[in-house]
Amino acid sequence: xxxxxxxxxxxxxxxxxxxxMAEECIAPANPGGGWDFTCRQIGRxxxxxxxxxxxxxxxxxxxxxxxxxxxxxxxxxxxDPEVFVAASSATTTRLAQxxxxxxxxxQVRWVGTIGGDPGVxxxxxxxxxxxxxxxxxxxxxxxxxxAFAGGSAVGGFDHLKVLMMLDKAGFSEARQVKYIxxxxxxxxxxxxxxxFAQAMTGDxxxxxxxxxxxxxxxxxxxxxxxxxxxxxxxTAKEQGVDIVxxxxxxxxxxxxxxxxxxxxxxxxxxxxxxxxxxxQVMAENGLAPYDxxxxxxxxxxxxxxxxxxxxxxxxxxxx
Amino acid sequence: MDILSNLAMGFEIAASPYTLLLAVIxxxxxxxxxxxxGLGPSNGVALLIPISFSMGLDAISALxxxxxxxxxxxxxxxxxxILLNIPGDEPAMMTTLDGYPMAKQxxxxxxxxxxxxxxxVGAFAATIGLMIFAPYLARVAFKFGPAEYFALYMLAFCTLxxxxxxxxxxxxxxxxxxxxIAMIGLDKTTGMPRFTFGELHLMDGVDFxxxxxxxxxxxxxxxxxxxxxxxxxxxxxxxxxxxPWKMLRQTSGAMARGTGIGFVSGVLPGxxxxxxxxxxxxxxxxASRDKASFGTGNPAGVAAPEAGNNAAAGGALVPMLxxxxxxxxxxxxxxxxxxxxxxxxxxxxFTERPEVVWSLIAALxxxxxxxxxxxxxxxxxxxxxxxxxxxxxxxGVTMVAFVGIYSLTGSSFDMLMMVGFGVLGYVMRKLSIPxxxxxxxxxxxxxMEDNLRRAMVLSNGDWTxxxxxxxxxxxxxxxxxxxxxxxxLRGLLKKPALPDNDPTTIED
Numbered sequence: 001x002x003x004x005x006x007x008x009x010x011x012x013x014x015x016x017x018x019x020x021m022a023e024e025c026i027a028p029a030n031p032g033g034g035w036d037f038t039c040r041q042i043g044r045x046x047x048x049x050x051x052x053x054x055x056x057x058x059x060x061x062x063x064x065x066x067x068x069x070x071x072x073x074x075x076x077x078x079x080d081p082e083v084f085v086a087a088s089s090a091t092t093t094r095l096a097q098x099x100x101x102x103x104x105x106x107q108v109r110w111v112g113t114i115g116g117d118p119g120v121x122x123x124x125x126x127x128x129x130x131x132x133x134x135x136x137x138x139x140x141x142x143x144x145x146x147a148f149a150g151g152s153a154v155g156g157f158d159h160l161k162v163l164m165m166l167d168k169a170g171f172s173e174a175r176q177v178k179y180i181x182x183x184x185x186x187x188x189x190x191x192x193x194x195x196f197a198q199a200m201t202g203d204x205x206x207x208x209x210x211x212x213x214x215x216x217x218x219x220x221x222x223x224x225x226x227x228x229x230x231x232x233x234x235t236a237k238e239q240g241v242d243i244v245x246x247x248x249x250x251x252x253x254x255x256x257x258x259x260x261x262x263x264x265x266x267x268x269x270x271x272x273x274x275x276x277x278x279x280q281v282m283a284e285n286g287l288a289p290y291d292x293x294x295x296x297x298x299x300x301x302x303x304x305x306x307x308x309x310x311x312x313x314x315x316x317x318x319x
Numbered sequence: 320m321d322i323l324s325n326l327a328m329g330f331e332i333a334a335s336p337y338t339l340l341l342a343v344i345x346x347x348x349x350x351x352x353x354x355x356x357g358l359g360p361s362n363g364v365a366l367l368i369p370i371s372f373s374m375g376l377d378a379i380s381a382l383x384x385x386x387x388x389x390x391x392x393x394x395x396x397x398x399x400x401i402l403l404n405i406p407g408d409e410p411a412m413m414t415t416l417d418g419y420p421m422a423k424q425x426x427x428x429x430x431x432x433x434x435x436x437x438x439x440v441g442a443f444a445a446t447i448g449l450m451i452f453a454p455y456l457a458r459v460a461f462k463f464g465p466a467e468y469f470a471l472y473m474l475a476f477c478t479l480x481x482x483x484x485x486x487x488x489x490x491x492x493x494x495x496x497x498x499x500i501a502m503i504g505l506d507k508t509t510g511m512p513r514f515t516f517g518e519l520h521l522m523d524g525v526d527f528x529x530x531x532x533x534x535x536x537x538x539x540x541x542x543x544x545x546x547x548x549x550x551x552x553x554x555x556x557x558x559x560x561x562x563p564w565k566m567l568r569q570t571s572g573a574m575a576r577g578t579g580i581g582f583v584s585g586v587l588p589g590x591x592x593x594x595x596x597x598x599x600x601x602x603x604x605x606a607s608r609d610k611a612s613f614g615t616g617n618p619a620g621v622a623a624p625e626a627g628n629n630a631a632a633g634g635a636l637v638p639m640l641x642x643x644x645x646x647x648x649x650x651x652x653x654x655x656x657x658x659x660x661x662x663x664x665x666x667x668x669f670t671e672r673p674e675v676v677w678s679l680i681a682a683l684x685x686x687x688x689x690x691x692x693x694x695x696x697x698x699x700x701x702x703x704x705x706x707x708x709x710x711x712x713x714x715g716v717t718m719v720a721f722v723g724i725y726s727l728t729g730s731s732f733d734m735l736m737m738v739g740f741g742v743l744g745y746v747m748r749k750l751s752i753p754x755x756x757x758x759x760x761x762x763x764x765x766x767m768e769d770n771l772r773r774a775m776v777l778s779n780g781d782w783t784x785x786x787x788x789x790x791x792x793x794x795x796x797x798x799x800x801x802x803x804x805x806x807x808l809r810g811l812l813k814k815p816a817l818p819d820n821d822p823t824t825i826e827d
Contacts, residue, residue: 030365030652030655033655036655037658060729061729062523062727062729063519063520063522063523063730064519064520064522064523065505065522065523067519067522068519068520068730071519097510099505099512099522100519101517101518101519144779147776147777153505153506153507153508153510154507154508154509154510155509155510156510159510178776178777178779179776180465180508180773180776180777181507181508181769181773182773184644186642186643186644186665187588187644189642190460190461190588190642190644191464191465193461194460194461194462194463194464195461195464196464196465196777197777205663206643207665208663208665209643209663209664209665209666209667209668210665210666212666212667213665213666213667215666284661285661317509317510317511
């Protein structure tokens with residue numbers, strides 16, 4: 001009995017921590033989050049397409065919002081050609097705000113992104129705000145009357161979406177904007193439906209159910225174009241506020257690998273992004289196409305970080 | 320009628336021989352995971368997610384397996400609470416208070432049976448509650464804003480006074496230590512790290528599992544070494560298992576009340592199973608005519624929190640399924656599982672994917688019955704695992720604690736922190752300061768602070784906002800009563816407050 005238990009537990013442990021012989025994807029969070037999803041889907045498709053001969057091993061390395069994985073890749077796996085790490089706008093946001101214990105974005109190589117979760121601004125179904133202009137006017141008139149709820153902490157991507165949107169719309173007093181950070185988009189929607197917050201920002205996929213059930217009304221989606229399946233939701237751009245905020249899903253690899261290997265990764269990711277399997281995954285999970293690869297992506301990340309640093313300085317998160 | 324036909328559909332999907340086998344395996348593994356300190360329901364389920372993928376299970380089978388593990392762990396947590404004075408997981412913490420004294424008096428078997436039945440009552444009733452009321456209960460979450468949540472957590476802390484020790488100041492001290500530890504990590508309201516000293520591993524705060532395993536399991540090991548096994552919890556013998564019908568009848572009220580309280584706290588996202596078992600225990604204690612016997616082996620003190628935590632586990636599925644808001648760490652993992660299976664919980668889940676919901680409910684009912692059978696007639700199997708000689712068990716507990724904590728984040732930092740908590744737990748036990756309030760502080764402190772500060776942001780700093788809704792006012796009144804009542808009751812009963820060094824206040 002005893003032995004059996006031990007064996008079972010040992011089996012549980014090793015199946016998670018088994019050493020990887022082939023490609024390994026590090027998800028810097030626990031199973032089930034967005035990064036875990038990125039790893040598992042990209043890994044599965046790589047295997048299906050024959051890009052990775054073996055099963056891609058997914059390792060969950062949670063901590064510090066991706067910081068633990070980031071610093072570990074930089075410090076101890078800098079020349080490992082077989083490892084790649086899931087990343088998203090949360091990664092660049094934290095890098096920009098120096099939340100990874102001094103690590104910087106140029107310590108790894110950014111491979112690309114193959115999809116994005118469009119940002120969205122919603123209000124409760126009986127809200128007085130009919131469109132983005134109404135909401136912006138209300139904030140301009142009295143910022144203390146409009147509270148935004150979001151699924152990330154102050155300074156996180158959901159908060160930055162609000163600030164960047166208002167900035168583009170001509171309200172730059174970032175510190176006066178009321179924002180409460182909750183644990184995830186669904187929690188933030190609950191507070192908005194309950195009337196505690198007047199508007200909510202989040203990723204579209206998190207709150208699809210609430211939009212379809214009619215509990216909340218989307219007033220703007222923060223993508224380049226309208227999103228398939230939500231064709232009646234106007235973009236912020238259409239409403240005169242030039243902002244795109246996509247929570248992109250992509251990967252980075254260690255800095256120390258050869259250029260050839262980096263190019264192989266870019267190529268592999270492009271193949272995954274173009275595959276039918278990935279198109280299906282995106283459709284099922286409310287992701288919109290968002291493809292940037294290689295050198296373009298490195299430039300995109302640098303821009304993104306500069307932009308976030310500007311906003312973060314305004315709200316006092318950075319000096 | 321709708322419910323019955325839906326349920327029949329659920330059983331049709333979920334009750335194949337293969338899924339039943341998975342349920343039995345899941346329940347068995349779950350009970351063991353729950354019973355082992357350091358492996359709680361949330362990391363148990365998290366560990367099994369990759370396995371269910373590599374086994375190539377379809378959505379329904381994976382759900383059956385993992386919900387069986389989830390419920391199994393909720394049942395299993397009590398076993399080590401009662402036999403070792405080490406909670407197998409955080410909601411089983413309250414069960415140590417009366418369960419372990421019962422075991423020391425040679426009533427371990429009764430404690431296990433009563434708590435097993437209480438777990439069943441709580442979980443079964445909660446599943447039925449989920450089945451009938453889920454769509455309506457989802458709306459309750461919309462009524463709870465920051466002010467209401469803050470009042471709810473205040474209620475928990477206000478009733479904390481009489482826990483474990485009769486010295487209120489020591490409980491308050493322990494709670495303050497817990498609240499202080501809860502401040503470590505990223506502050507959600509400013510986005511700044513606090514007390515992390517530049518250490519990345521502290522950015523997410525201190526995981527309560529690290530604290531619980533350190534304060535209970537590791538401290539127990541230190542204590543064992545010091546006393547050479549005398550007076551230590553490890554090595555309690557178990558007699559023959561008989562069903563104590565009389566005791567079950569006597570505790571039926573406690574089970575029913577525990578179930579009700581647990582279910583409600585489960586339904587509120589952010590409260591969760593630990594709050595459920597805590598409030599169930601405290602309510603039972605204050606409702607009882609025989610308060611003094613709580614903490615010394617009162618069966619009602621075992622039945623109430625076990626019914627409470629299992630009912631909360633079921634209740635927590637309500638916001639998870641209908642809103643996509645996980646009410647506890649474990650439902651967060653289950654939510655993740657659903658998302659990976661392309662099932663998005665939310666307001667439309669019940670109408671869009673009825674087959675998923677109803678087969679899940681059917682799976683829960685099946686798991687409960689399997690678990691009742693495993694945990695009452697077959698309890699000896701699990702007890703054997705824990706009743707090996709101390710020289711095997713002690714290293715075993717230590718190993719499982721280290722492996723379990725390592726599996727949380729894969730960092731050695733957490734293991735060192737766990738040892739630190741072990742030392743803290745040992746010192747606190749020497750000073751007879753209860754450790755349960757520390758855990759409660761860590762568990763609820765963050766959420767309490769976040770909600771207070773959200774409330775202040777929303778109201779532009781107006782503190783009267785905290786009392787601005789009927790729900791909040793009701794919770795405040797309950798909190799004040801919970802704080803004040805024991806003082807007056809003690810006067811009425813003409814029992815003087817016990818002096819500091821009274822031997823009965825020592826927990827072990």
